Amino acid sequence: MNARASEATTFTLNGVERTITADAARSLLSVLRDELGLTGTRFGCGVNQCGACNVIIDGQAVAACDTPLWATAGKRITTIEGLGTPEHPHPLQRAFLDEQAMQCGYCIAGILMSAAALLTRDPNPSETQVRTALDRNLCRCGAHNRIVRAVLRAAKEEAP
Amino acid sequence: MTAELPINLAANPRLSRWLRFDAGGFVAVSPGKIEIGQGIATALAQIAADELDLDIGRIRMVPVTTAASPNEGTTSGSLSVEQSGSAVRHAAAEARAIYLNCAAQRLGVASDRLKVEDGTIIGPGNLRTSYWELADATLLERDATPGVTAKVPAARRLAGTAAARLDFPDKVFGRPRFVHDLTLPGLVHGRVLKPAAPGARLTGLAADVGKLEGVIAVVRDGSFAGVIAETEAAAEAALTTLRKAATWSGGEALPEEANLAQWLRTAPAETTTVDRRTAAVPPRVARTLRRQYSRPFIAHGSMAPSCAIAQWTGSDRVRVWSHCQGVYNLRADVALALKLPVENIVVSHVEGAGCYGHNGADDVAFDAVLLARSAPGRPVRVQWSREDELAWAPMGAAMAIEIEADLDPDGEIVGWRSDVWSNGHVSRPGRSRTPTVLAASQMAEPFERFIAFNPPLANGGGAERNQVPLYDLPAWTITCHRLLTMPIRTSALRTLGAFANVFAIESLMDELANERGEDPLAFRLRHLSDARARAVLEAAAARAGWSSWRARDGAGHGIGFARYKNFGAYCAVVAEVETTAELRVRRLVAAVDVGEVINPDGIANQIEGGAIQATSWTLLEAVRFDKTRITSDSWEGYPILRFSDVPAVEVEILARPQERPLGAGEAAHSPTAAAIGNAVFNALGVRVRDLPITRERIIAAMG
Numbered sequence: 045m046n047a048r049a050s051e052a053t054t055f056t057l058n059g060v061e062r063t064i065t066a067d068a069a070r071s072l073l074s075v076l077r078d079e080l081g082l083t084g085t086r087f088g089c090g091v092n093q094c095g096a097c098n099v100i101i102d103g104q105a106v107a108a109c110d111t112p113l114w115a116t117a118g119k120r121i122t123t124i125e126g127l128g129t130p131e132h133p134h135p136l137q138r139a140f141l142d143e144q145a146m147q148c149g150y151c152i153a154g155i156l157m158s159a160a161a162l163l164t165r166d167p168n169p170s171e172t173q174v175r176t177a178l179d180r181n182l183c184r185c186g187a188h189n190r191i192v193r194a195v196l197r198a199a200k201e202e203a204p
Numbered sequence: 205m206t207a208e209l210p211i212n213l214a215a216n217p218r219l220s221r222w223l224r225f226d227a228g229g230f231v232a233v234s235p236g237k238i239e240i241g242q243g244i245a246t247a248l249a250q251i252a253a254d255e256l257d258l259d260i261g262r263i264r265m266v267p268v269t270t271a272a273s274p275n276e277g278t279t280s281g282s283l284s285v286e287q288s289g290s291a292v293r294h295a296a297a298e299a300r301a302i303y304l305n306c307a308a309q310r311l312g313v314a315s316d317r318l319k320v321e322d323g324t325i326i327g328p329g330n331l332r333t334s335y336w337e338l339a340d341a342t343l344l345e346r347d348a349t350p351g352v353t354a355k356v357p358a359a360r361r362l363a364g365t366a367a368a369r370l371d372f373p374d375k376v377f378g379r380p381r382f383v384h385d386l387t388l389p390g391l392v393h394g395r396v397l398k399p400a401a402p403g404a405r406l407t408g409l410a411a412d413v414g415k416l417e418g419v420i421a422v423v424r425d426g427s428f429a430g431v432i433a434e435t436e437a438a439a440e441a442a443l444t445t446l447r448k449a450a451t452w453s454g455g456e457a458l459p460e461e462a463n464l465a466q467w468l469r470t471a472p473a474e475t476t477t478v479d480r481r482t483a484a485v486p487p488r489v490a491r492t493l494r495r496q497y498s499r500p501f502i503a504h505g506s507m508a509p510s511c512a513i514a515q516w517t518g519s520d521r522v523r524v525w526s527h528c529q530g531v532y533n534l535r536a537d538v539a540l541a542l543k544l545p546v547e548n549i550v551v552s553h554v555e556g557a558g559c560y561g562h563n564g565a566d567d568v569a570f571d572a573v574l575l576a577r578s579a580p581g582r583p584v585r586v587q588w589s590r591e592d593e594l595a596w597a598p599m600g601a602a603m604a605i606e607i608e609a610d611l612d613p614d615g616e617i618v619g620w621r622s623d624v625w626s627n628g629h630v631s632r633p634g635r636s637r638t639p640t641v642l643a644a645s646q647m648a649e650p651f652e653r654f655i656a657f658n659p660p661l662a663n664g665g666g667a668e669r670n671q672v673p674l675y676d677l678p679a680w681t682i683t684c685h686r687l688l689t690m691p692i693r694t695s696a697l698r699t700l701g702a703f704a705n706v707f708a709i710e711s712l713m714d715e716l717a718n719e720r721g722e723d724p725l726a727f728r729l730r731h732l733s734d735a736r737a738r739a740v741l742e743a744a745a746a747r748a749g750w751s752s753w754r755a756r757d758g759a760g761h762g763i764g765f766a767r768y769k770n771f772g773a774y775c776a777v778v779a780e781v782e783t784t785a786e787l788r789v790r791r792l793v794a795a796v797d798v799g800e801v802i803n804p805d806g807i808a809n810q811i812e813g814g815a816i817q818a819t820s821w822t823l824l825e826a827v828r829f830d831k832t833r834i835t836s837d838s839w840e841g842y843p844i845l846r847f848s849d850v851p852a853v854e855v856e857i858l859a860r861p862q863e864r865p866l867g868a869g870e871a872a873h874s875p876t877a878a879a880i881g882n883a884v885f886n887a888l889g890v891r892v893r894d895l896p897i898t899r900e901r902i903i904a905a906m907g
Contacts, residue, residue, distance in 0.1 A: 067437070074437055083385035084378020088507055089590040093839040096507055124378030137376045144368065144805055147813055148241025149375030150382065150507045150557035175847040182839060184507050185241055185558045186816030188850040190809070 055116045058126025064113065072116055073097045073108035076123060084124035084153050088182070095181030098154035099123045105161040105177075124153040127160060136160055139198035140191070147185035155181045159195045168199055209350050210290035212236065216274030217347035222295040223252070225303070225339040229323065231256060233296075234266035236276025237288040238529055239371060241558035242869050243806040244284045246369045248292050250362040250802055255296035255354060256335075257320035260367055269552035270531050278530035278632060280561070280696060281664060282772055282867025285802055289865055297354040302343055307333050357800060357861045364861065366805035371555070383527050383554035384511045388583040391513070392420060394575040395443040396430035396568075396586060398596055399646070401455030401832040402691060403653065406646075408451040413442050421578040422446070426648035430575050432584055456691045458829050465498040465604040465894070468625040471687045478661060478668045478682040487618030487678065489610040495715070497607075497708040499895040500826035501692055502600040503842055508557035509593040510564030514572035515583040521548045522576070526569040527556025533634025534566050534641075538573055541639040541651065560817070562695035564588055564597035566633045570641035594842055595834035596642065599827055600697025601627040601656065603667060603704040607712050610679075615720050617731075620680040622671055622708070627687045628656030629666030629700040642693075656694045658686055658701075664769035670702035670874065673709050674767050675731040692829065698814075699768070699870045703821070703877060704895070706766040710878030711893060714762065714885065724763055724882065725750055734767070736797050739858055740776040741765050743795035747856050748778035758784040760887025764878025766871075773798045773871035777815065779851075779879035783887045786899055789819050789851040789880055794872050796855065799863035807868045812853045814872035820845035822877040823896055 054063045057080070064075055071090075076082045076099075085108055088096030092107035099108045100122040108123075128134030136156050139145070146152045155178060162169055162177040169177070174195045183191065209217065216222070216236070224232040233252045239245045249263040266273070276288055300320065307325040308315035310333060318327050323335045357363070374381040399406070406427040413422045413431060418438030423430050431446060433439035459467035513525040522544075528534045531551040539546045551569070559565060568588050576584035588596070603626040610619030631640045631654050638644075640654040658666025665671070668684040717727030725745050732738050745751070745763065753761050760783065765776040774797040782788045792815045801807055824843050828836035836842040877895065885891050890905040 070437055078436055081387075082378075083380050086382070086508065087384065087587070088509075089839055091590070091838065093590075094507065128377070130373060130377060133377075140376050141368065141372055144366075144372065144809065146241075146372065146375060147243070147809060148507070148555075148558035149372065150241075152375050153378050156376070172848075175850075178847040182507060182844060182846070184505055184560070184817070184844065186813030186820075186850075187809070188816060188845075188847050189812060189853055192847065 053113050053117050055118065056120045058122055066113060068112065068114035070113050071109050072099070072111040072113060075113055076108060082123055082125050086150055086153055095154040095158060096151050098157040098181065100157050100161050103161060103164060105158040124156060127156060134160065135198040135202045136163070136195065139194040139201065143190050143194035143197060145190040145194035146187045151181060151183045155183070155191055163199055168203060171196060207350055209348055210287070210294050212274065212276045212287050213291040213294050213348050219295055219299055219344040219346060219348055220341065221272070221274045222292060223299050223344060224341065225335045227336050227339040229336045230262045230264050231258065231335070232264045232266050233292065234273050235288045235292055236268055236274040237284040238268050238279040238553050239555055240279060240529065242810060243369055243803065244279070244288070245371065246367055247285055247802045247806060248288060249370060250367050251289050251293050252296045254360040254362045255293055256300050257322065259322050260362060262323060265370065267553050268531050269550065270535050271550045271552065273531070275532045278533055280529055282768065282870045285865045285867055289802065293354050294352055295348055298348055298352040299344055301352060303335055303338055306338050306343060310338070363800070363802050364804065367803055381555055382508065383513065383525055383556055384508060384587065386513060386525060386554055388513065388515070391583045391585055392432055392434055392579060393436040393439040394430055394432045394572060394584045394586040395439045396571045396575065397443065397446055397450060398592055399427060399455065400452035402693065404452040404455035406450060407453045409446070410449050413445050413449070416442050416445065423575050423578045425574060426646055426650060428574060428643045428646040430571065432575055432579050455832060457831055458691045458833070461829055464500060464602055465496070468602060468604040468687070471689050473625065473685040473687050475683060475685050478665070478684050479672045479680065480682070481680045483618065483679040487610065488612050489618060490613040491611050493609045493611065493716070495607050495712055495893060497605040497704065497711065497893045499603050499704040499707070501602045502697055502821055502825050503594055503827050503836070504560045504563040504597055504600070504697055505842065505844060506557045506559050506563050506593060509588040509590055510568040510597065511556065511585065511587040512569035512572040513583050513585045514569065514576040516576050516580050520544055522573055524549065524551045524569050524573060525554050526551055526565060527554060527559070528565040528569060529559065529562065530632070530634060533632060534569055537566065537633035537639040537641050538570060541570065541641060541644040561600070561697040562598050562632050564593055567597065567642040570643050574643055591837040595837040598631060598693045598695035601629050601667065601694035603701060605704055605708040607708055609712060609716065617677055617716065618679065620673060620677050622680070623683045623685065624667050624671055624701065624705065625685045625687070626667035626701060627690055627694040628658045629694065629696055630659055631656040631693070631695040653690065655688060655690045658684065665701065667701040669700045669769060670705040670766055672770060674734065674737060674770055675713070676733050677731065699873045702766065702768060702870070702874045706764065706874030707877045707881060707895065710764045710875070711881050711891060714882040715891065718885070728765060736774050737765065737767060740774045740795040740797050743856050743858060744776035744778050744793050747795065747854060748793035750778060758782055758887065760883045760885070762879045762882025762884070762886050764875035764882060766874045768871045773866040773868055775811070775871040775875050777872060777875040777879040779876065779883040781880060781883040781887055783884065787823065787884065787897065787902065788849065789823070791852045792819070792876060792879070793854045794856070795858060796868065796871055797858040797860055798866045798868045798871065799860050800865040801857060801859070802865055804857055807857055808855045810868040811855045811872045814869065815853050815876045816845065816850055818873040818876035819851060819880065821896065822880050825896055
């Protein structure tokens with residue numbers, strides 16, 4: 045078995061156009077972490093069952109672990125590193141700190157991306173809608189209710 | 205004034221091991237307890253900042269390493285605030301006194317005329333200096349002494365306040381924080397082949413994997429096999445090839461999942477009497493109620509697969525980066541397994557995901573050590589797969605419990621006999637003459653597979669944890685049967701045996717109360733003289749509106765109580781369930797007494813999280829297996845509670861500032877399981893005594 049020939053794939057990552065030359069069958073997660081050094085997106089299961097590696101692709105929360113590189117051609121990708129910064133945090137990042145909405149924090153990047161996609165789609169979701177939107181994200185520490193409070197808080201603080 | 209040093213400070217008395225004042229305006233605090241998502245680093249920073257009169261922003265928490273940190277053993281058992289907290293508090297108080305003496309000499313005033321404001325030392329008139337001006341490492345090159353006076357609780361500014369977690373900003377902004385994110389110069393990637401069955405022997409490995417692109421080495425040591433490659437993707441690809449090329453034989457047969465309790469009760473075991481209490485007057489026994497309970501094997505299920513980096517820096521020297529719970533313990537096991545002096549091994553802690561006990565952290569670290577020998581000088585990063593983590597990390601032990609309650613003619617409890625059958629609950633590394641890391645039993649010169657044991661009851665016990673009732677019963681015989689065979693590897697999972705023992709005790713107490721037509725809360729209070737125990741029960745009931753509950757179809761409420769380990773935190777939980785279409789836990793109300801509260805939001809977070817994790821265990825979780833292997837090796841095969849099914853959780857913390865601080869991380873689990881079971885009975889009139897409480901089991905109980 046030989047590694048497949050590398051191909052060039054171009055996408056917009058956190059607002060910047062990037063061209064990656066790599067095996068196009070490789071997962072986006074592997075490219076983000078190992079090629080681009082963006083380790084904020086976490087590996088949890090590798091088969092899209094836990095949400096730890098969620099990123100936003102063209103507005104949708106998507107598992108980076110089972111998204112092949114070729115499928116990202118021409119897309120707009122946002123990772124946790126592109127969501128906000130300590131100087132200019134995303135309202136969700138501020139709310140998660142205000143609510144102390146985690147314990148170990150390993151699942152949090154993926155949850156923030158799912159929540160950000162939800163708030164873009166629906167800036168004023170109900171608690172039930174928040175929970176439904178996060179049902180594909182697992183949290184083992186039991187921080188769920190804090191997380192839901194934080195998402196609702198971010199939505200409220202952003203409300204016009 | 206403390207007459208004796210805190211135990212962990214006595215074991216590591218050199219003050220410089222705990223604290224260092226830096227001229228740059230901060231204090232490095234170096235405890236031996238590890239951050240596992242529970243917030244210990246923040247709580248210890250609060251304690252140090254209080255004693256030193258500093259803003260918490262001036263405290264830098266140093267990651268734990270065998271190269272420098274005090275040896276505080278394993279971070280487990282809800283003991284860190286109590287043990288490490290008291291050591292840090294004392295060390296900081298003594299360091300403050302040393303620096304004040306030094307300042308007094310320099311300023312020419314008595315030290316008792318000095319005060320400290322955020323590190324600035326202020327005397328009468330305009331006299332001023334600071335920790336930072338005086339910073340001198342030699343000042344703390346001395347041993348701690350008894351007799352140092354730490355601040356009284358009322359004088360502490362930060363303890364008791366909800367300090368924000370120090371680690372959360374990194375996690376919210378996606379900055380590297382976990383061992384999984386650590387990069388080192390020349391880093392390469394390893395993957396390890398798991399056997400076809402536990403204990404199976406690798407009989408063949410016919411593959412030209414070494415010729416694959418990017419592969420640095422194929423490693424085999426007996427039945428341990430793996431690959432090292434330049435990239436993670438190449439290592440994954442090589443492992444797939446290796447797996448196809450491997451042939452295995454033998455292995456230990458697993459018990460029959462459908463008859464787990466029967467297997468537990470008949471497997472070879474060592475029997476010990478845990479406790480016995482005899483009544484002064486022999487009781488009149490009118491009848492005896494006999495009940496059997498069980499829980500399955502439960503997986504830790506960390507969100508992150510275990511990961512570690514190892515680097516050999518000479519033929520007999522190795523460095524390890526690990527998210528283990530005890531760096532010295534892991535170091536001891538690596539030394540044992542490879543017959544190296546411990547001084548040749550440095551283990552440094554880097555955060556992982558929450559582990560909830562002894563997961564695959566130590567195993568993968570030893571995997572990395574074994575692999576990295578074949579890439580001398582290169583740091584080798586090994587990460588388990590999700591399947592490995594769910595199938596090969598140690599499990600929380602399955603348990604079968606039988607309780608007999610003797611009742612007198614009035615239906616009062618006059619005797620209590622409890623038997624527990626279970627594997628031991630601890631096979632942590634560094635505690636025995638046999639290494640417990642997984643690969644130690646796979647090497648060409650293998651060590652015998654370690655059979656899990658139970659720690660002494662004085663330390664909380666293992667399978668027998670919370671087996672002795674806290675209730676005022678006149679007589680009891682408490683017996684524990686520890687299995688001497690371990691086809692499914694077990695080790696510490698949060699609460700150890702307490703979860704099933706409390707579920708059993710509290711289910712039976714509830715049943716007895718209901719039989720007598722007594723309110724379950726009143727019945728418990730009638731058997732409890734411990735004032736703090738009564739207080740949490742009353743507080744949980746009041747907050748939940750226990751006495752104003754209105755019975756209705758398809759709903760029920762129940763209560764559960766325990767004092768963790770019988771000497772730790774007190775916790776009572778009221779559960780409200782709905783049983784219309786399916787069983788749903790709607791609301792949990794917990795009241796907790798953890799003695800002095802260092803960080804109330806940290807306590808609330810732990811209690812909420814514990815209650816939610818326990819709800820998951822109680823409703824959903826069971827490790828699945830066939831005759832040869834664990835089959836629940838994905839999140840589909842091992843479902844856990846999801847956002848839409850999580851109940852509302854309310855937490856009430858009872859203030860006990862004068863009592864010693866107790867850990868909160870394991871307090872809520874067991875009362876939650878009991879409260880849910882009792883709420884199901886309240887709703888449906890049937891008892892499910894085997895965990896998890898599934899729809900199938902409820903239907904079976906309804907007959």
